[in-house]
Amino acid sequence: MTTVIADPEPEAPRKPLRTKVVESNNQLFRASPLNYLVLVLTFFLSVFPLYWMLVMASRTNDEIVQIPPKLIPGSHLGEHVGALFDNPDVMFAKALLNSFIVAGSITLFVVIFSALAGFAFAKLRFRGSNVLIGLVVLTMMVPVQLGAVPLYMMMDWFGIQGTLPTVILPYLASGFGVFLMRQYASQAVPDELIEAARVDGATTIRIFWSVVLPALRPAAAILGLFTFMTYWNDFLWPYVALSPEHPTVQVALSRLSSGYYTDQSLVMAGTFMATLPLLVVIVLFGRQLISGIMDGAVKA
Amino acid sequence: MSDITAPVTPARARSPWRSRLSRWDQKGSPYAFVSPFFILFGIFGAFPLLYTFWVSLHSWPLLGEHTFTGLDNYQKLLQDPQFWNAAKNTLGLFLVSTVPQYVLALWLAVTLNRKIMARTLFRVGVVIPNITSVAAVTLIFSMIFAKGFGLANWIIGWFGLEAVDWTAHTWSSWLAISMMVDWRWTGYNALIFLAAMQAISSELYEAAAIDGATRTRQFWSITLPMLRPTLLFTTITSIIGGVQLFTEPLLFAPGAGAIQGGTLRQFQTLTMYLIENGFTRFEFGYAGAVAWMIFLLVLIISLINILLVRRISGAD
Numbered sequence: 001m002t003t004v005i006a007d008p009e010p011e012a013p014r015k016p017l018r019t020k021v022v023e024s025n026n027q028l029f030r031a032s033p034l035n036y037l038v039l040v041l042t043f044f045l046s047v048f049p050l051y052w053m054l055v056m057a058s059r060t061n062d063e064i065v066q067i068p069p070k071l072i073p074g075s076h077l078g079e080h081v082g083a084l085f086d087n088p089d090v091m092f093a094k095a096l097l098n099s100f101i102v103a104g105s106i107t108l109f110v111v112i113f114s115a116l117a118g119f120a121f122a123k124l125r126f127r128g129s130n131v132l133i134g135l136v137v138l139t140m141m142v143p144v145q146l147g148a149v150p151l152y153m154m155m156d157w158f159g160i161q162g163t164l165p166t167v168i169l170p171y172l173a174s175g176f177g178v179f180l181m182r183q184y185a186s187q188a189v190p191d192e193l194i195e196a197a198r199v200d201g202a203t204t205i206r207i208f209w210s211v212v213l214p215a216l217r218p219a220a221a222i223l224g225l226f227t228f229m230t231y232w233n234d235f236l237w238p239y240v241a242l243s244p245e246h247p248t249v250q251v252a253l254s255r256l257s258s259g260y261y262t263d264q265s266l267v268m269a270g271t272f273m274a275t276l277p278l279l280v281v282i283v284l285f286g287r288q289l290i291s292g293i294m295d296g297a298v299k300a
Numbered sequence: 301m302s303d304i305t306a307p308v309t310p311a312r313a314r315s316p317w318r319s320r321l322s323r324w325d326q327k328g329s330p331y332a333f334v335s336p337f338f339i340l341f342g343i344f345g346a347f348p349l350l351y352t353f354w355v356s357l358h359s360w361p362l363l364g365e366h367t368f369t370g371l372d373n374y375q376k377l378l379q380d381p382q383f384w385n386a387a388k389n390t391l392g393l394f395l396v397s398t399v400p401q402y403v404l405a406l407w408l409a410v411t412l413n414r415k416i417m418a419r420t421l422f423r424v425g426v427v428i429p430n431i432t433s434v435a436a437v438t439l440i441f442s443m444i445f446a447k448g449f450g451l452a453n454w455i456i457g458w459f460g461l462e463a464v465d466w467t468a469h470t471w472s473s474w475l476a477i478s479m480m481v482d483w484r485w486t487g488y489n490a491l492i493f494l495a496a497m498q499a500i501s502s503e504l505y506e507a508a509a510i511d512g513a514t515r516t517r518q519f520w521s522i523t524l525p526m527l528r529p530t531l532l533f534t535t536i537t538s539i540i541g542g543v544q545l546f547t548e549p550l551l552f553a554p555g556a557g558a559i560q561g562g563t564l565r566q567f568q569t570l571t572m573y574l575i576e577n578g579f580t581r582f583e584f585g586y587a588g589a590v591a592w593m594i595f596l597l598v599l600i601i602s603l604i605n606i607l608l609v610r611r612i613s614g615a616d
Contacts, residue, residue: 030415031415031417035416038411039411042422042487043421043425043426045483046425046426050428050432052443052444053440056443069451069454113340114337117333117337120334132334135338139341141536141540141602142346143543144345145546145571146591146592147349148348148574148578150351150352151344153584154343154348169340171344172340173337173340173344178337204330204333208333233431233432235434236544236547250434253436253439254435254551267439271435274433274435278432278433281431289424290427293492293495294491294492295495
């Protein structure tokens with residue numbers, strides 16, 4: 001398209017066809033008012049449930065059940081959040097801390113292990129590497145939670161049933177992470193740099209730490225971000241595996257909502273607090289998230 | 301490898317010990333580097349899946365003896381109406397949520413692919429639902445779909461429709477759960493489609509425009525065919541995700557019998573049935589059989605999907 005536009009030739013009358021092409025292409029890419037309507041509506045629908053959560057978290061239970069509903073936030077948010085943290089059955093503060101521990105340690109290990117393997121697959125030649133990378137891709141196709149029953153038994157064998165390691169250990173191997181790092185390392189780490197380090201007598205692990213890992217930092221950040229969010233939000237396995245005294249935030253939420261008497265405003269205050277860290281992430285790193293999703297889509 | 305080892309040769313002349321170390325380092329390091337992934341996946345991914353199969357060949361209650369029963373669990377499962385009900389719900393929910401989701405995501409991607417103001421804002425907007433936790437989403441939507449005071453019933457009331465008990469019927473619970481799934485995934489898939497659309501060479505569109513193809517025609521004849529690999533990839537991911545649908549139906553009607561997915565099991569999915577057998581009835585053997593049936597289902601649907609896509613690509 002650029003070549004067509006950057007073609008201000010004097011003999012314009014000779015090419016009416018070309019001008020037409022430029023026009024239709026511009027039309028293709030220019031947004032109409034209808035497009036903006038679609039976009040604004042989509043934006044509204046995307047944000048509305050979260051807004052609604054805020055409205056309900058800040059209203060009393062009596063106000064929540066009123067018809068017609070109150071459409072703007074009330075004044076009780078602080079009160080409900082306070083009640084949430086004071087409720088000894090829910091252990092919300094502990095649940096928040098547990099979620100940070102779980103998601104944080106999974107993220108740390110996934111990034112390191114994926115970077116190590118990704119570097120090896122992208123830059124080191126070894127027998128069987130093609131077969132092994134094929135296996136990595138295959139592991140992405142396995143629905144891991146189908147192994148819930150044996151995993152539950154294994155945690156019993158290891159003597160860690162119900163504790164936080166039960167929901168950390170199964171997630172440390174990420175096929176997606178290895179694949180992502182391999183793709184990134186193959187274009188971001190120049191071979192000459194590795195060779196130069198070898199000439200200087202650096203061992204492979206030394207090269208990894210001082211040359212490769214710094215170059216992989218952008219991809220590591222994206223992988224870390226996605227991993228953290230995924231396991232902050234993870235539900236099924238923690239719901240099955242964790243004992244009542246070790247809840248994560250999502251498990252605490254489900255417990256909050258499934259009592260005989262459900263305090264709706266407390267549930268909504270809980271979802272609000274559980275969602276808050278993620279909203280902070282999207283405000284800070286929204287742009288990187290978008291490019292992460294889109295780059296991953298093109299490469300995969 | 302030869303050009304990597306070559307510069308080391310002078311060092312070998314100086315110190316054979318060092319060069320041997322370096323050789324070991326270069327031979328062994330790749331395996332050492334990939335081994336954490338494979339060891340961890342072996343223990344926590346592959347082994348459980350295979351061990352599930354072994355367990356499924358037994359009558360294996362939580363407590364007490366387990367006895368080898370061969371394929372009995374599978375035989376029982378094939379005649380288990382609750383299993384077929386869960387299979388029906390899973391496939392139904394998958395179709396009801398995925399088909400409109402793809403149409404909307406494609407439409408959204410085409411829209412995002414134009415020259416628009418505040419591009420990043422709109423893109424971040426569509427991805428916000430996806431980073432929100434499934435549990436939170438479900439609890440919020442459960443409030444919106446509450447029978448007495450929910451927003452959904454209030455809105456349909458404007459049109460003179462009667463309030464719906466959303467969790468009580470198959471159609472209404474499926475609709476509500478599909479909306480939760482679609483809210484979370486439509487924008488994400490739109491971004492994936494958008495990325496793929498941007499990778500299509502603009503020359504194709506120019507050539508089509510010269511031939512007088514309308515924009516609609518260009519979409520059907522260029523955009524959609526070029527998106528085929530992306531659509532295949534997204535569909536397989538959706539299948540794997542869809543078959544594992546769990547949190548939305550579980551928390552849609554939370555409480556004592558939540559794992560049954562409604563009073564008449566009208567929205568119990570296969571994964572819920574797996575968890576019910578494993579961790580409510582503690583019939584590990586039977587749960588293992590359910591797990592392997594789910595696994596087979598994923599394989600079969602994925603294969604059908606690949607064949608369909610092949611067929612379509614062969615057709616034009």
